[in-house]
Amino acid sequence: MFFRSDHLLSQLVGPESPTPVLVDLLRAAGTDLHELRRRLRPPRRVTRLEAEIWRLCREQDAAVRAGEEERAKGEARLRGQLAATLAAWNEGWAKPRPKPLA
Numbered sequence: 001m002f003f004r005s006d007h008l009l010s011q012l013v014g015p016e017s018p019t020p021v022l023v024d025l026l027r028a029a030g031t032d033l034h035e036l037r038r039r040l041r042p043p044r045r046v047t048r049l050e051a052e053i054w055r056l057c058r059e060q061d062a063a064v065r066a067g068e069e070e071r072a073k074g075e076a077r078l079r080g081q082l083a084a085t086l087a088a089w090n091e092g093w094a095k096p097r098p099k100p101l102a
Helices: 005-012 020-028 033-040 044-065 069-094
Strands: none
Touching (some): 020 033, 044 069
16 A cells, blocks of 8 residues: 555544644644645545556456466556656655745
């Protein structure tokens, strides 16, 4: 399972937070919790990409169990390509956004 820091952070500041004191602290510091939650939520295309990677992993495992090595290799190759795409997105997502010119 993929687990990025935004997964953890979004749970910590969510409405059902396991650490309500953190939510209270952020609120007291003037943090816009709605905006923070919005920024921590990955785009839908990323969650679909993660789901597809896991589907391919299950397909590859099924192909290996069935003795279909060529199909397993194809699933592994595609899964590697999707994982590289996801890694590139995560790297870019983690970088701070440039400030607009005044």
